[in-house]
Amino acid sequence: MLGFYAMPEKFVKNYAFENTWGLCFLFMLWIVPGALAFTMIDGFAQVLSDVGAPVLMKMLIPSFLWGVGMLLWGKAINHIGLSLGFSIFIGTIVFIGSVLPFFIHGLPATNILMTLLVGIAIILVGIIMNGRAGILREGNSEEKTGGSSMVTGIIIAVVGGLLCTGFNVANEFGKDAIATAIQNNGNASWLTSVASMFIVYVSGGLFVIPYFVVQISRKKMWGSFKVIGAGKNVSFTALMAALNFTASVLFAYSAFVLGKAGGTIGYAIFNTMSVVVAVVGGIITKEWLTAPSKAKSALYIGLAAMIVGVVVIAYGNGLA
DSSP states (O other): OTTTTTGGGGGOOSOOHHHHHHHHHHIIIIIHHHHHHHHHSTTHHHHHHHHOHHHHHHHHHHHHHHHHHHHHHHHHHHHHOHHHHHHHHHHHHHHHHHHHHHHHHOOOOHHHHHHHHHHHHHHHHHHHHHHHHHHHHTTSGGGGSOHHHHHHHHHHHHHHHHHHTHHHHHHHHHHHHHHHHHHHTTOOGGGHHHHHHHHHHHHHHHHHHHHHHHHHHHTTOGGGGOOTTHHHHHHHHHHHHHHHHHHHHHHHHHHHHHGGGHHHHHHHHHHHHHHHHHHHHHHHTTTTTTSOHHHHHHHHHHHHHHHHHHHHHHHHHHHO
8 A cells, every 4th residue: 555655646637746745745644644533533532641641742753753754755866866765765764663663672582583684684685676776777867966966865865764764663652552542442452553643644744744835835836726627636635645544554553463573573564565566566557668677687686585575574473
């Protein structure tokens, strides 16, 4: 779902970037999470109260940083291109985001830890190969970027990736307290994931939504929402938001079910498979049809490595 969530954007017509993504983020970070949480969870206001301010603050700060990181990714792509930017960004997320839960819950047994780290390393190899494939396909267009811009873009991509790991950190900080509050208010335990993602997304929106409001106001683009087919555009951006939020809810539930190591295992699999799906989607839509053979070889090696890495991580969970 995460790998395909942006696909409806292809059908949005006559909207500028700020209109499309500003509307998408409004749905994604505030409207969809709020509508689902307050309609699906009985006594949701009481649930939040039971979770308590200390836990909510622990979740709010890394979630806010996640919102900043999402926007930095877009800035990085402007400097170094989609392929290299995406690879550095996701590579940072997978490696750092999967390891951070160890500092919250403690290290697992040595054999499990080593298996998980090997799996993450294999995934990183796959992501690097995927980035190389993209660069080869684009004729090394990223290399034509000025040296200072390239360095700036790489730094922004790494920093953005680091900040985006706040998504996983926030979920790990809050999931146990939220699970208790959810069940104490007579709700099914799986709704813990909906409540967790509500807090993460709304907190992330505290930066992202004002950013787009400022950008749209500065460029005087509020009138640009009124175009022919605006209703379809709103529907497609709402669909993008629903796919993204639902994907994160499924991740949060998997992390809860997987237990203590769920933040590592679930997060690595979640992000890796989203990349695999996105790449496969590109193959299906013939984006790679005219790519050179070296690019295709690197792409297939990358895909294989990412899938093998996921299997190794799953095996590590089996050891637990």
